[in-house]
Amino acid sequence: TSPSPVKAQDLTSQTRTKRLVYEWTGGTGYGAARRSSRVLADERARQVVEDSLILPPPDLVASRRRVSPRFAGQLSPLGEGSKKLPQALIIGVKKGGTRALLEFLRVHPDIRAVGAEPHFFDRNYDNGLEWYRELMPKTLEGQITMEKTPSYFVTREAPARISAMSRDTKLIVVVRDPVTRAISDYTQTLSKKPDIPSFESLTFKNRTTGLIDTSWSAIQIGIYAKHLDNWLQYFPMDQILFVSGERLISDPAGELGRVQDFLGLKRIITDKHFYFNQTKGFPCLKKAEGSSKPHCLGKTKGRTHPNIDPEVVQRLRDFYRPFNMKFYQMTGRFFGWDD
Numbered sequence: 609t610s611p612s613p614v615k616a617q618d619l620t621s622q623t624r625t626k627r628l629v630y631e632w633t634g635g636t637g638y639g640a641a642r643r644s645s646r647v648l649a650d651e652r653a654r655q656v657v658e659d660s661l662i663l664p665p666p667d668l669v670a671s672r673r674r675v676s677p678r679f680a681g682q683l684s685p686l687g688e689g690s691k692k693l694p695q696a697l698i699i700g701v702k703k704g705g706t707r708a709l710l711e712f713l714r715v716h717p718d719i720r721a722v723g724a725e726p727h728f729f730d731r732n733y734d735n736g737l738e739w740y741r742e743l744m745p746k747t748l749e750g751q752i753t754m755e756k757t758p759s760y761f762v763t764r765e766a767p768a769r770i771s772a773m774s775r776d777t778k779l780i781v782v783v784r785d786p787v788t789r790a791i792s793d794y795t796q797t798l799s800k801k802p803d804i805p806s807f808e809s810l811t812f813k814n815r816t817t818g819l820i821d822t823s824w825s826a827i828q829i830g831i832y833a834k835h836l837d838n839w840l841q842y843f844p845m846d847q848i849l850f851v852s853g854e855r856l857i858s859d860p861a862g863e864l865g866r867v868q869d870f871l872g873l874k875r876i877i878t879d880k881h882f883y884f885n886q887t888k889g890f891p892c893l894k895k896a897e898g899s900s901k902p903h904c905l906g907k908t909k910g911r912t913h914p915n916i917d918p919e920v921v922q923r924l925r926d927f928y929r930p931f932n933m934k935f936y937q938m939t940g941r942f943f944g945w946d947d
């Protein structure tokens with residue numbers, strides 16, 4: 609089959625992204641002031657990032673699939689309404705707090721969301737938009753359809769594909785301190801594969817020189833500024849909202865206020881909807897969507913992290929600092945990860 613227009617567009621984007629990434633890694637001046645061997649090592653690492661950031665093409669599913677029951681969304685009253693493509697997406701980041709945000713947003717009567725992660729714009733794109741639309745819950749006039757798939761944020765093709773669906777799609781990214789995010793990511797993998805090497809050994813290409821292995825996805829995902837560059841080729845900044853993963857825990861109502869404003873919704877989700885569950889150690893909902901009972905997220909959310917060698921944590925903090933600074937500059941928000 610001949611390539612679709614979207615794929616041709618993707619290729620142009622790849623070239624453009626590479627050029628841009630090159631320009632800003634060379635031109636920001638971050639690190640130029642203190643050119644220690646560590647900084648030089650970081651520069652080398654950034655070069656590696658530039659080459660490896662373009663993630664491998666997704667494992668596209670060729671055949672049209674039947675919609676699985678686990679995708680079944682919420683029903684509108686009396687099952688009325690129609691299925692629409694999402695107008696807003698939570699695109700990342702993995703382990704940022706994306707499930708908490710979606711569960712909290714579902715409390716809003718004007719939001720209808722798919723529970724499972726459709727992975728349409730990365731793994732299932734070849735299934736086509738109709739397949740995607742079928743996954744969505746029915747909505748009434750004025751309601752917003754949403755889904756969350758955290759891997760979109762680091763998928764090279766995702767911005768062009770989402771823009772091809774609708775240039776007006778609103779994008780939400782929950783970001784979290786990249787060092788804690790990496791440890792959280794590792795903790796999740798460890799829970800499934802207990803025999804993997806230690807976090808410390810996976811972090812470095814060479815522990816003696818301190819060269820960080822930026823090809824390890826746990827590290828690469830946290831280079832937010834670089835991934836964001838790719839999105840900015842297709843979407844203006846005011847169409848992307850950044851939610852602080854830390855604030856989502858310390859002040860969920862505050863962050864939900866910002867999200868409701870961004871989506872053009874009345875601020876219905878407020879402080880009254882949350883309580884802090886001491887046992888869970890996280891905010892929970894007093895009443896989940898469609899229920900009268902309190903609801904905390906499940907056991908896979910809020911895992912205990914292993915202790916990581918403090919020197920390795922410090923090395924990672926040093927590595928991420930210039931990328932974080934760039935990210936604060938781009939988004940106009942200070943996330944406070946480098947205090």
Ligand SMILES: Nc1ncnc2c1ncn2[C@@H]1O[C@H](COP(=O)(O)OS(=O)(=O)O)[C@@H](OP(=O)(O)O)[C@H]1O
Pocket residue numbers: 701702703704705706707708758791792793795853856857890891892904905908909910911912
């Ligand atoms: N209210 C509430 N309850 C439980 N957990 C919360 C909450 N708010 C944010 N978080 C944080 O969400 C982290 C998991 O992020 P994601 O849901 O984005 O993970 S995933 O990418 O979908 O696997 C998860 O990471 P870990 O603590 O490392 O497990 C939590 O820290």
